Amino acid sequence: MPERPDELFARVAAELEHPAPMDRAVDARVMAAVRAEATRRPWFLRRRTFAWSPAGLLMRAAAVAAIAVGATIAALHLRSVPPTSPPDHTVAFVLYAPGARSVSLAGDFNDWSKSATPLHPTASAGAWVVTVPLAPGRYHYAFVVDGKRWVTDPGAAPAPGDDFGKPSSVMTVGRS
């Protein structure tokens, strides 16, 4: 009698349940990194302080200006203004997404969380914005529209081959 399909997959899953063990050195490396992190100024405090700095406020104003330009020239259904990267590394992410109920930013800087970094609607209809403080480096990210639709940033370079085919963009934040 042929094997039922579910039985086959159950057998495969059972075989995969106990792989060769992970090297215990990984645990030690994790805790070494965690202890090193703990000795630095907490990341979330740096972020919060930065968000309310005068430079951050200036960037919010710059972002609104960018929205106005982007919304005016928008001829496509969905487009964005490329992120800007001032010397203080506050980056404004702007997406023109008319009809969207929510937009968020997900990337390797927030562990691809769909809820950690929401964009805010602006006075320009259809334009959404958020400013994010970022350390120098290369980042992959995408916008998430209405909690489920992943959208690349049309104003930034695509990240081919990343995330197993999930669309994402790539951006480099320069060093000051």
Place this chain on the structure above:
Amino acid sequence: MTGPTDRSAPDDAAIVRRVLDGDVEAYADLVARHRDRLWRYAFHILRDREDAEDAVQEALVRAYRALPRSEPDRFGSWLFQILVNRCRTIGGRRGRRERVQVADEGALERAAVEDLSERHAWREAIAWALDRLSAEQREAFLLKYVEELSYEEMAEMTGDGVSALKMRVKRACDALRALLEGVTRA
């Protein structure tokens, strides 16, 4: 086996709060509680021991950095989501290197001799078949059948829609069935 969402959630939450209160060493308890499950997924999805170790390490360190933004009651699910995305990033960034062994060879050696060749062949067949799935199909199959997530949980983990995930699992199953058909008949 249970899904990641609520397994030992109250204990996780208590440990998370200790860490947030400044007890850095308590994070080792969270590492110990979740390492094996993280490793199992990373190992099978990336098919490379070094990449899988990097993925687990990066996920755990990133989770620590972002701990103030976590929901302590859902720590396990949140941590696993970070791992899934790290694996996607690493898998896309690095070319596949040599294939890893599928299972614990020590356990294999403890098996009865007459059973050894059959089990070894089965494991080799699974490794061969998994290598032939697309990364998306392998991810969908592992989340559904090995991690035993619901489609709703899978959607939350991956950001993909339920209908797309169902199709991906179906295609993965169709491919595995075809690939393993000869093995199961043997």
